[in-house]
Amino acid sequence: MEKLSYERPIINKLNTGLMNKFGTRVDNTPVTHIDGVPVKKLIADFGSPCFVISERTIRETYRNAVRAFSTRYPKVQFAWSYKTNYLNAVCNVFHSEGSWAEVVSYFEYEKAMGNGVPGDKIIFNGPDKTARDLKIAVQNNSLIHIDHFDELYLLAEILKEESQKARVAIRVNMDTGVYPMWDRFGFNYENGTAWSAINKIMANSQMEMTGIHCHIGTYMMSTSSYAVATSKLCDLLKNIQQVHNVTLEYIDLGGGFATANTLRGSYLQGADVIPTIDDYAEVITSTILNYGFRPEQLPTLFLETGRALIDDAGYLLGSVIALKRLSDGRRATILDFGINILFTAFWYDHKVSPAQNFTSQSEDMVLYGPLCMNIDVVRENINLPLLNRGDHVVVHRVGAYNMTQWMQFIQMRPKVVMIDMQGMPHLIRNNESLQTITAHERMPDHLAQFNL
Amino acid sequence: MNINKNIAISESGFLFNPSTGDSFSTNPIGKEIITLIKEEQTLQQIVNQIHLKYAVDQDTFEKDLADFLYILKINHILKEDE
Numbered sequence: 039m040e041k042l043s044y045e046r047p048i049i050n051k052l053n054t055g056l057m058n059k060f061g062t063r064v065d066n067t068p069v070t071h072i073d074g075v076p077v078k079k080l081i082a083d084f085g086s087p088c089f090v091i092s093e094r095t096i097r098e099t100y101r102n103a104v105r106a107f108s109t110r111y112p113k114v115q116f117a118w119s120y121k122t123n124y125l126n127a128v129c130n131v132f133h134s135e136g137s138w139a140e141v142v143s144y145f146e147y148e149k150a151m152g153n154g155v156p157g158d159k160i161i162f163n164g165p166d167k168t169a170r171d172l173k174i175a176v177q178n179n180s181l182i183h184i185d186h187f188d189e190l191y192l193l194a195e196i197l198k199e200e201s202q203k204a205r206v207a208i209r210v211n212m213d214t215g216v217y218p219m220w221d222r223f224g225f226n227y228e229n230g231t232a233w234s235a236i237n238k239i240m241a242n243s244q245m246e247m248t249g250i251h252c253h254i255g256t257y258m259m260s261t262s263s264y265a266v267a268t269s270k271l272c273d274l275l276k277n278i279q280q281v282h283n284v285t286l287e288y289i290d291l292g293g294g295f296a297t298a299n300t301l302r303g304s305y306l307q308g309a310d311v312i313p314t315i316d317d318y319a320e321v322i323t324s325t326i327l328n329y330g331f332r333p334e335q336l337p338t339l340f341l342e343t344g345r346a347l348i349d350d351a352g353y354l355l356g357s358v359i360a361l362k363r364l365s366d367g368r369r370a371t372i373l374d375f376g377i378n379i380l381f382t383a384f385w386y387d388h389k390v391s392p393a394q395n396f397t398s399q400s401e402d403m404v405l406y407g408p409l410c411m412n413i414d415v416v417r418e419n420i421n422l423p424l425l426n427r428g429d430h431v432v433v434h435r436v437g438a439y440n441m442t443q444w445m446q447f448i449q450m451r452p453k454v455v456m457i458d459m460q461g462m463p464h465l466i467r468n469n470e471s472l473q474t475i476t477a478h479e480r481m482p483d484h485l486a487q488f489n490l
Numbered sequence: 491m492n493i494n495k496n497i498a499i500s501e502s503g504f505l506f507n508p509s510t511g512d513s514f515s516t517n518p519i520g521k522e523i524i525t526l527i528k529e530e531q532t533l534q535q536i537v538n539q540i541h542l543k544y545a546v547d548q549d550t551f552e553k554d555l556a557d558f559l560y561i562l563k564i565n566h567i568l569k570e571d572e
């Protein structure tokens with residue numbers, strides 16, 4: 039007699055009374071393929087865990103963002119925010135779509151140059167630019183976004199020895215009605231510091247002021263903050279025109295658009311509450327268009343959008359190591375990846391899908407990573423179908439910040455794979471090995487030997 | 491080891507404990523195990539029966555059964571022998 043298929047016994051307590059008033063949407067569909075490639079095959083070929091990036095999703099997301107802005111405004115230029123994901127293959131997808139580079143350190147600057155981005159298409163942001171960094175940026179005709187007065191004076195010093203002019207902008211911080219205010223970067227608008235920086239630049243014949251920049255925060259859920267920011271940048275542009283008779287080339291609104299990831303602890307699903315890219319575009323472009331510039335004086339609109347262009351394209355594949363019970367009876371599932379490589383688990387309740395078919399039963403559980411650390415929690419509470427040891431899972435929307443902020447801690451970092459437009463996977467970053475890590479260590483002679 | 495006397499279990503696997511007011515749902519195999527316990531089968535007998543009927547190796551099932559019994563216990567559905 040053929041045996042019946044087995045499902046492990048479970049019993050779930052039914053909670054009446056305290057229902058979530060928004061209702062919970064449990065979207066448990068197995069994700070067996072990514073861009074047509076079986077998850078099983080990806081794991082067999084590249085190991086578990088591994089990151090997978092969809093080139094198709096990057097291109098589609100980017101083109102949609104360009105459409106949203108350029109159908110509303112004549113001069114738009116995106117600059118890829120390197121820190122969000124600076125794997126060279128990822129950067130080059132953006133560059134091949136026409137995106138410039140936005141960097142915040144000399145390390146990122148070198149990466150952009152190495153990828154072949156022309157120096158005059160690199161925006162150099164950030165508070166930490168050394169004399170060497172500034173010199174090279176001046177020589178390459180890059181757009182230097184000055185963060186503080188010390189940098190302004192340092193640049194002025196350097197320019198005394200340079201024959202070339204520097205193309206500069208200042209980063210401005212301001213009150214846009216969101217709390218906390220990001221006032222640690224750039225010059226403040228309200229207290230006049232921004233204006234006095236502008237006057238200093240205007241007085242220096244070797245500095246050519248080309249634009250004005252702000253980045254008001256990240257995962258901004260309200261479009262109205264962008265209206266405020268845009269209009270304050272336009273004020274500065276207008277004042278510069280009137281007082282100095284100079285028309286700046288651009289305003290740069292930085293990044294900050296939210297993605298469909300759900301913020302940790304939020305009842306509402308991210309996808310249901312965030313503005314669309316068209317909502318952001320509408321507010322920003324209509325603020326500039328309605329400001330009253332003459333058509334020939336309309337500034338180019340730069341955008342340094344990060345997470346909203348890459349989050350959806352990234353997946354993390356992993357496997358179930360073990361199932362456990364916590365002392366209070368809760369189910370705990372231990373996965374082979376944790377916050378070491380999924381840094382954004384601190385911010386988001388990431389959507390996790392099983393990668394294989396399952397029965398109709400589900401259970402509430404905690405998802406833990408493999409680290410011997412209490413903080414290693416992938417999801418505090420999630421309802422998933424019954425998972426068994428060895429099953430695979432897919433974590434969604436992990437493209438932003440994980441492959442830059444991941445840490446080599448307890449475990450080594452895994453492979454990253456990009457699936458191209460034809461559905462062909464390519465290894466774009468190899469996994470670390472003991473060798474890659476110990477290659478940087480040095481052993482003092484007196485510690486080389488021991489007897490145990 | 492026995493199931494609390496006043497626990498009612500329906501055909502569909504719905505359990506109700508009138509002394510606490512808690513209700514639960516269990517899957518078909520869970521219901522089958524609870525029924526076997528009610529029939530005063532020993533653990534070994536349960537393991538043998540399930541192993542005969544379902545495509546599962548003995549080790550896996552023993553592990554799953556121990557986990558299931560633990561949850562029955564902490565929810566006051568299962569009583570240990572005095």
Ligand SMILES: Cc1ncc(COP(=O)(O)O)c(C=O)c1O
Nearest residue numbers: 119253256293294342343344345
């Ligand atoms: C100056 C600057 N530009 C762009 C970004 C990208 O931001 P986001 O990923 O929120 O779009 C950041 C991120 O913090 C930033 O600091």
